[in-house]
Amino acid sequence: MVxxxxxxxxxxxxxxxxxxxxxxxxxxxxxxxxxxNEVLFTRGTYTQKIRALVxxxxxxxxxxxxxxxxxxxKYQDIEPFYAPxxxxxxxxxxxxxxxDTTRSDYNIWAVERKENGWGVPFHLDSIINTKxxxxxxxxxSNGNLYFTATRTDGIGREDIFLSEYASGQYQTPTxxxxxxxxxxxxxNAYVNPDESFIIFSSFGREDGYGxxxxxxxxxxxxxxxxxxxxxxxxxxxxxxDFCPFVDQKHGNLYFSSDRTDQIPVSVESAQDILxxxxxxxxxxxxxxxxxLSNTPLKSLx
Numbered sequence: 001m002v003x004x005x006x007x008x009x010x011x012x013x014x015x016x017x018x019x020x021x022x023x024x025x026x027x028x029x030x031x032x033x034x035x036x037n038e039v040l041f042t043r044g045t046y047t048q049k050i051r052a053l054v055x056x057x058x059x060x061x062x063x064x065x066x067x068x069x070x071x072x073x074k075y076q077d078i079e080p081f082y083a084p085x086x087x088x089x090x091x092x093x094x095x096x097x098x099x100d101t102t103r104s105d106y107n108i109w110a111v112e113r114k115e116n117g118w119g120v121p122f123h124l125d126s127i128i129n130t131k132x133x134x135x136x137x138x139x140x141s142n143g144n145l146y147f148t149a150t151r152t153d154g155i156g157r158e159d160i161f162l163s164e165y166a167s168g169q170y171q172t173p174t175x176x177x178x179x180x181x182x183x184x185x186x187x188n189a190y191v192n193p194d195e196s197f198i199i200f201s202s203f204g205r206e207d208g209y210g211x212x213x214x215x216x217x218x219x220x221x222x223x224x225x226x227x228x229x230x231x232x233x234x235x236x237x238x239x240x241d242f243c244p245f246v247d248q249k250h251g252n253l254y255f256s257s258d259r260t261d262q263i264p265v266s267v268e269s270a271q272d273i274l275x276x277x278x279x280x281x282x283x284x285x286x287x288x289x290x291x292l293s294n295t296p297l298k299s300l301x
Contacts, residue, residue: 003063006036006250009291022286024278028256029079030287032247034086042078053077071121079136084193088112090137097123106133127170141193148187155181160189160200179225180217190244199244210238231296251292256285
């Protein structure tokens with residue numbers, strides 16, 4: 001069985017766990033549990049009409065089989081994010097909310113980790129979840145929630161919002177200011193536990209390389225975000241690069257990418273087409289990894 005080692009620290013951007021996690025299907029949204037004993041990701045069909053949260057857990061020195069999480073598989077569940085203490089998992093899903101079977105918008109959900117496994121997912125408060133889509137939750141150590149949405153009080157076409165957690169409740173979300181958000185598209189933000197930096201994707205900026213790039217911003221000494229910077233051509237491509245995640249324990253950056261090395265070729269049989277379609281680098285999503293020391297975030301390692 002193909003395996004992987006979270007302790008590896010590749011100096012160059014590397015396709016992660018080919019044939020086990022990165023496959024010809026569509027994989028995205030990677031996350032590592034705080035204790036390092038489990039990894040999660042989203043796996044979908046080629047068209048992403050079917051998507052589910054997939055788990056691989058360590059069994060001693062080896063990793064087990066990939067399995068759909070027990071509460072996933074019926075609806076479109078995507079974008080898992082562990083609470084920094086490992087007690088909860090947050091994710092986005094189009095499962096019906098408030099028992100309203102007419103709704104299929106994406107909302108932020110959470111599920112508690114019990115001694116014997118996962119509990120029953122529950123949706124976050126209506127101050128977070130609207131009848132529009134909410135995506136890509138990221139939670140800091142103090143409970144602050146970052147997520148992606150398009151709202152009338154936003155700055156651009158899609159923005160990163162923050163809902164502060166105070167007195168046991170989420171507060172009214174506000175968009176991050178123009179150091180992070182623009183009039184274009186900002187989405188899929190990872191925030192580290194102490195909120196000292198944020199990594200996100202943006203599409204359409206003048207310094208972009210193509211279909212959507214990774215950017216980062218740091219917290220200044222005054223608590224404000226510094227102007228976001230493109231993470232450079234060593235990470236970004238002409239294709240969509242998105243869904244960042246930092247494994248704090250092992251010092252690696254992971255992200256999803258639609259990049260491909262396929263070029264137009266002549267085919268002589270129907271099998272040739274099938275072979276091309278079933279290559280790992282077929283333009284479907286895959287997971288990539290690089291050590292933080294080889295990124296613009298090296299000073300924050």
